[in-house]
Amino acid sequence: MSTEKIKNSLKNGPDELGYYGEGEKARGGFASGETLMPILKNLQDAFEDAIKDKSFIDKFHYYCKHWINRPSPLYFAENLTKKIGGAKIYFKSEHLNHTGSHKVTNCLFQTLLALRMNKKRVLVESGAGAHFSAAAATCSKFSLPILGVMGNTDIRKVNSNIIKAKHYGAKLEAVDGSLKEAITHVLKMWTNDPDSYYLCGSAVATAPFPRIVQYAQSIIGKEIREQCLKHENKLPNEIHACLGGGSNSIGAFHEFLDDKEVKLVGVEGKTSAALSKGTIGIMQGMKTYMIQSKDGSVAEQTKDLPSGINYFSVGPQHSYLKDIGRAEYTFATDDEILDTYKLVARTEGICSALEPMAAVCETIKRAKGKPKDYIIVTSLCGRGEKDLDVIEKLRGSDFE
Numbered sequence: 001m002s003t004e005k006i007k008n009s010l011k012n013g014p015d016e017l018g019y020y021g022e023g024e025k026a027r028g029g030f031a032s033g034e035t036l037m038p039i040l041k042n043l044q045d046a047f048e049d050a051i052k053d054k055s056f057i058d059k060f061h062y063y064c065k066h067w068i069n070r071p072s073p074l075y076f077a078e079n080l081t082k083k084i085g086g087a088k089i090y091f092k093s094e095h096l097n098h099t100g101s102h103k104v105t106n107c108l109f110q111t112l113l114a115l116r117m118n119k120k121r122v123l124v125e126s127g128a129g130a131h132f133s134a135a136a137a138t139c140s141k142f143s144l145p146i147l148g149v150m151g152n153t154d155i156r157k158v159n160s161n162i163i164k165a166k167h168y169g170a171k172l173e174a175v176d177g178s179l180k181e182a183i184t185h186v187l188k189m190w191t192n193d194p195d196s197y198y199l200c201g202s203a204v205a206t207a208p209f210p211r212i213v214q215y216a217q218s219i220i221g222k223e224i225r226e227q228c229l230k231h232e233n234k235l236p237n238e239i240h241a242c243l244g245g246g247s248n249s250i251g252a253f254h255e256f257l258d259d260k261e262v263k264l265v266g267v268e269g270k271t272s273a274a275l276s277k278g279t280i281g282i283m284q285g286m287k288t289y290m291i292q293s294k295d296g297s298v299a300e301q302t303k304d305l306p307s308g309i310n311y312f313s314v315g316p317q318h319s320y321l322k323d324i325g326r327a328e329y330t331f332a333t334d335d336e337i338l339d340t341y342k343l344v345a346r347t348e349g350i351c352s353a354l355e356p357m358a359a360v361c362e363t364i365k366r367a368k369g370k371p372k373d374y375i376i377v378t379s380l381c382g383r384g385e386k387d388l389d390v391i392e393k394l395r396g397s398d399f400e
């Protein structure tokens with residue numbers, strides 16, 4: 001993983017103040033209180049130092065391969081492709097990673113960073129519980145105590161991830177609300193306990209987290225490039241991914257930011273579609289698009305079914321990519337997501353998590369009628385066990 005900056009590359013950045021873009025259009029930043037500022041700067045220095053250390057990066061890659069099972073396969077969804085009639089659809093199979101989603105790669109990277117920084121405890125927030133169970137697994141593997149914070153709304157929906165995290169030895173604290181409230185709570189806890197390490201689960205919040213998470217997850221796009229060239233002898237025409245905060249999507253997109261011919265498409269949930277319907281504000285440590293009241297004083301409640309994309313805001317790099325027109329963003333409804341879940345289960349034999357079904361929904365719309373050599377790669381970023389109870393309750397009779 002090279003750390004060199006290429007002249008005029010969109011892969012550069014953020015700047016040293018944590019901003020993507022300049023002036024009025026700058027997104028991101030170090031937006032946090034006085035207490036956290038030195039801790040964030042210390043984290044930024046530790047990160048920059050770590051990624052220049054070959055033995056640290058070698059260790060990360062060793063466990064990516066032997067513990068996570070990377071590279072995740074780039075799988076040709078031939079039945080779905082045939083059924084839709086048009087572009088060739090490939091799934092980047094992040095659901096086959098150990099712990100069942102893309103989240104584990106970021107958790108591994110940051111757990112190794114926490115150890116390097118001699119931190120004694122890890123704090124995490126989680127929406128769908130995928131980040132919580134992945135972080136609990138890496139903390140168990142590397143012997144660090146971990147406390148997770150989740151909103152009650154999500155705890156009711158995604159029990160299996162919470163059970164897994166408990167089995168790995170993690171403790172859970174519940175707060176009223178969902179992912180937004182969980183992040184706010186962890187940021188407060190961290191301010192009071194700066195000796196712990198906040199293992200941020202998406203490419204969100206104050207600098208340096210968006211950059212750290214993007215760095216770790218960019219392995220997804222690097223693998224896509226290599227695998228697509230091997231299978232198809234060319235780059236994909238489009239890459240699609242769902243967005244909560246935006247980590248699997250920036251992970252899939254980053255490698256291709258300078259390949260302007262590759263279209264990048266992010267898909268949010270309908271009520272949390274910050275990039276389609278939001279306005280610029282500053283909350284949770286970042287300047288970015290968010291679903292907020294007209295006067296910008298409070299965040300609006302969102303209520304999308306997939307907990308992992310039910311987030312009122314979005315990572316600052318995505319806001320920047322939207323503003324400069326390098327990536328497109330849209331959204332899917334709960335009904336469309338559930339319909340797509342069934343289609344994928346019945347054509348490809350994959351019970352996916354609900355979150356990536358938002359992306360596949362858009363893939364299906366765009367694949368129709370395209371030439372047969374047009375290639376769309378979609379990030380299938382999680383498996384469905386956590387969602388089975390909810391799907392059965394809402395749509396069980398559809399499957400009889």
Ligand SMILES: Cc1ncc(COP(=O)(O)O)c(C=O)c1O
Pocket residue numbers: 101127128129130131201202203242243244245246247248249307308309353355356381382383
């Ligand atoms: C399976 C799955 N996919 C996607 C997401 C969205 O997160 P991000 O936008 O950071 O990739 C989550 C978040 O919890 C998730 O659990």
